[in-house]
Each structure stands twice: as C-alpha cells, then as structure tokens.
Amino acid sequence: MSAIPVSLLQQLREHSQTHLLSFWESLSDAQQSHLIEQIESIDLERLLQCWKSSIHPDQPDAEDRAEKARSPRNVIRQPATTAERKLWADATAAGIRELEAGKVAVITVAGGQGTRLGFDHPKGMFPIGPVSDRSLFQIFAEQILARRRRHNAAIPWLIMTSDATHLETVDFFRSKAFFGLDPDTVHFFQQGSLPALDAQTGQILMIAPDQLSLSPDGHGGLVQALCHSGLLKKMQQQGVEHFFYHQVDNPTVIMVDPALMGFHLQHGSQLTTNVVCKTSPTERMGVLVDLDGQTQIIEYSELTADQAARKDVAGQWIFWAGNTAIHVFRRDFLEHLASDGGQLPLHVARKNVAHIDEKGQLQQPSDPANPNAIKLERFIFDALPLAQQTLIVEGDRAREFNPVKNKSGNDSADTSRAALIRIAEDWLRRAGATIEPGTVVEISPLDALDAEELAAKLQCGTLRFAQNKITAD
Ligand code: UTP
Numbered sequence: 001m002s003a004i005p006v007s008l009l010q011q012l013r014e015h016s017q018t019h020l021l022s023f024w025e026s027l028s029d030a031q032q033s034h035l036i037e038q039i040e041s042i043d044l045e046r047l048l049q050c051w052k053s054s055i056h057p058d059q060p061d062a063e064d065r066a067e068k069a070r071s072p073r074n075v076i077r078q079p080a081t082t083a084e085r086k087l088w089a090d091a092t093a094a095g096i097r098e099l100e101a102g103k104v105a106v107i108t109v110a111g112g113q114g115t116r117l118g119f120d121h122p123k124g125m126f127p128i129g130p131v132s133d134r135s136l137f138q139i140f141a142e143q144i145l146a147r148r149r150r151h152n153a154a155i156p157w158l159i160m161t162s163d164a165t166h167l168e169t170v171d172f173f174r175s176k177a178f179f180g181l182d183p184d185t186v187h188f189f190q191q192g193s194l195p196a197l198d199a200q201t202g203q204i205l206m207i208a209p210d211q212l213s214l215s216p217d218g219h220g221g222l223v224q225a226l227c228h229s230g231l232l233k234k235m236q237q238q239g240v241e242h243f244f245y246h247q248v249d250n251p252t253v254i255m256v257d258p259a260l261m262g263f264h265l266q267h268g269s270q271l272t273t274n275v276v277c278k279t280s281p282t283e284r285m286g287v288l289v290d291l292d293g294q295t296q297i298i299e300y301s302e303l304t305a306d307q308a309a310r311k312d313v314a315g316q317w318i319f320w321a322g323n324t325a326i327h328v329f330r331r332d333f334l335e336h337l338a339s340d341g342g343q344l345p346l347h348v349a350r351k352n353v354a355h356i357d358e359k360g361q362l363q364q365p366s367d368p369a370n371p372n373a374i375k376l377e378r379f380i381f382d383a384l385p386l387a388q389q390t391l392i393v394e395g396d397r398a399r400e401f402n403p404v405k406n407k408s409g410n411d412s413a414d415t416s417r418a419a420l421i422r423i424a425e426d427w428l429r430r431a432g433a434t435i436e437p438g439t440v441v442e443i444s445p446l447d448a449l450d451a452e453e454l455a456a457k458l459q460c461g462t463l464r465f466a467q468n469k470i471t472a473d
Pocket of ligand 1: 111112113115116117123160162216217218221246248
C-alpha cells in the first residue's frame, strides 16, 4: 500500500473532499495510482465555485441578458431576390476555391453521451439511412469522400470523442474500413472529463472505490482537446486555415458548406454560425442575439414566454435565429483561444447521477423533480463573444437541420429519417423521376451531394431501381 501524498491530503481537507480516500486501504497499488491521477487532474477550487453558484444562482443576470438582447447583427438571410442569389453564388464560388486550395478541415464533435436518444453506442453509430440503415458516421464519411473527389481536396477529418465514446468509435471506423477514407486523414482526439458533485454537499461523487463519477466536459472542451492533442499544430502545418464544425446528430448537415465558407471568408469572420428561423417563439432552441455589442447565444431556458415572443421595430421576432451548431472557425482564432488556456466557462446542470455511498453500495437516484447531482460542461458557443469578427448566415431549415436528439417526437430518428426521404424525393423529382406513393428513397452522398449532381447522373442512367425502392448505391 502506498502512502497518500501529503499535499494531496491537505488539499482534499481544505475542500472537504477527504471522502474520496474512504476506500484507500482496500485498493491495490494500481488502483491507488489511478485514483490519485484522477484527483490531481481536477481544479477543486473552480469546481466548488460552480457548486456554490448552483446553490445561489445569479438569476437577475439571466433576466438582464434577455432584456438587453437585440436582434443579431451581421446576418445574411436566405436569398429572396436575383441580386441576393448572385451574392450566394459568388460566396459559393469563393468557398469552393478555399476547399480546392486545401485550407479547410472538418471537426465532428462526437463525445456526448446521447442520453435523450437512449442508444447503447456512440450516437454516430446510430442507423439513420431510411433504406440502407447507414449510420450517421457513414453519411458524414461519404459526404467528405464525395467532397474530396469533387474538389480534389484533402479535407482532413477530426473527430472529437470522449472516454464514453472513444474506443467504440475507433473500432467502428476500423470495422467499416473507414468507409473508404484513407485512415491517415481521419484523426480521433479525446476531450477531457469533469466530475459530478453532490448537489447538497458539493462533494465529488464516486462510481467505484477507485473511480470518480466523471463525464465528458461538454462540446466546449474542444478548444483544449484540439490543442493538447497536437492536432491544431498539425493542421497549421498542413495549411488548414478554417475548421468546419458540426455535431454528430444531424445527417442533413451540408458538410464544408461552400456558401457558408465563402461568406465567412468574404467577411473576414473569425467565427461564422449557421442559424435557422425558429418555428415558434417557444421552440426549445438557443438563439443568437446581439448583447452588449457582441454576438452571443441566449438559451431558451433564459427566456420567459413574453420575452421569447418580443418583436423588433421591423415586426420580426428578436429571438428568431436558432443555433444549428454548425460553425466555421478560423484556425488562428482557435489558436488564440487555446493560448489563453482554452478554458471556456463552466455551466452547471442538475442531473441524476449514479454513485456509491459511504459503504460502497451503488445508488441510482431517479427522482426527476430532485436530481441528486450537478454536472459541469463547457459550451463551444461561449467562444462567440470572444471573437472580434462574427457572422451569422441563415440556412434552409428543411434541407440542413434535422437532428436526432430524442427517442420519439420532435428531433427524433423518425423526423430525421423523414427529412432524408423528403430531400431525396425532392432531388429525384427535380431530376425528372416519378416516385410511386409509399416508395422509400435514399441517396448516398457518394452518388449525389446535391440536386444538380443527381440530375446529371440520372440522365446518364447511373441510378438503380429495385423492387419498390430506388437506391443510389
Ligand atoms: P448534446 O448537447 O445534444 O448532448 O450534444 P448529447 O450528449 O449528444 O445528448 P444528450 O443531451 O445526452 O441527450 C451536441 C453535440 O455535442 C457533442 C455531442 O456528441 C453532439 O454532437 N458533445 C456533447 C460532445 O462532443 N461532448 C460533450 O461533452 C457533449
């Protein structure tokens, strides 16, 4: 048995966390080292500050933010006139040139636990293809491969995983031969984790005698993880100037969207965000606003129903610009954030978290009205107010934003699959195809990335029709 390092013991005493060593004497040497390593990686001071703020939340500030917020500035709306369509075409051409020059990489954040969906594997493995059961990862991989071929571009793919998703994700890619991508161009990197705290006492929860109850540190853990992994440096060496960032749950994302990329370049933006118009003021979606002269996000939970329905002088909802979590980051902006420690603020959420009690018995609290713990997370959109130059570009909601979040109802696998079918039907019809009612259609990104490509291929007869299904592979 090893001795407990004196400085560690002192620190734990100062922060009332000595319970972490309750099982010390029953642990093997390896378990003791493992436990010490976990404890030493924690900033106890900071964690406890967050816990204190969760007991006395700063409510007036939240109200104040919503009251002070104005409609977002620097916005490019969907094109409605010929002149605006020309601007979009020019931006698309500029974005394509940047892709062809090899200056764009993709970041997929795939470290989340996907609790709402309740799927037993990393969410990227979820089968979403309406005909093929293609996984979310496969759709992204095929989009990237198709873009690489179309623009003769490298487009490195960086995938952020967490302790919760890493091994299975990497195994999945290996078992699928990286979906045809060169494995050297797909880079996995792991985000950090943070412990859950007992909501009443602020004590760190444990899940086993040698194991703290840890969970991924939020998509905002990206900045630190990217820097620590060495990938930020590596991308700089490869000539990458911009990162197209998206979440693992939206199969209809337009990967490395050339129009978004082009506007980002033309406006000299450090951080560009794709938004869509909220369907109703009360839709549960974070919105982009102008606050104290900065672009910021206000969470739906920060708005009262009255505030959410407020309109500006032009008669438009102030809080219309729903965040799709599709961003373009300039590499030097991420480097700037990383040089500052890369630590975005911590947010607190009350959740039920399993843990062992003082006797080592597993407890699984489940009262939704009184969650036992607080969990801490960083959000990537907290980078927005840190940028000098931001830009907001409105996307086509039906085409681009169909996430898989919930088990059923809105933003579920059913709605997302229906969107993939609707988009495929639309492209097929525009290409002159007739689709029998009840036919399920799906188009692989390898066959077409857009309606125009499909139309060109359909003329050449490269689509196969089988039974009552039309598939493109
Ligand atoms: P969500 O906020 O939807 O969380 O993540 P989630 O974990 O996927 O799902 P729930 O809330 O538990 O149901 C949005 C995106 O951010 C990634 C997710 O993988 C998803 O792509 N994410 C989230 C991370 O990469 N790391 C995290 O710590 C949290």
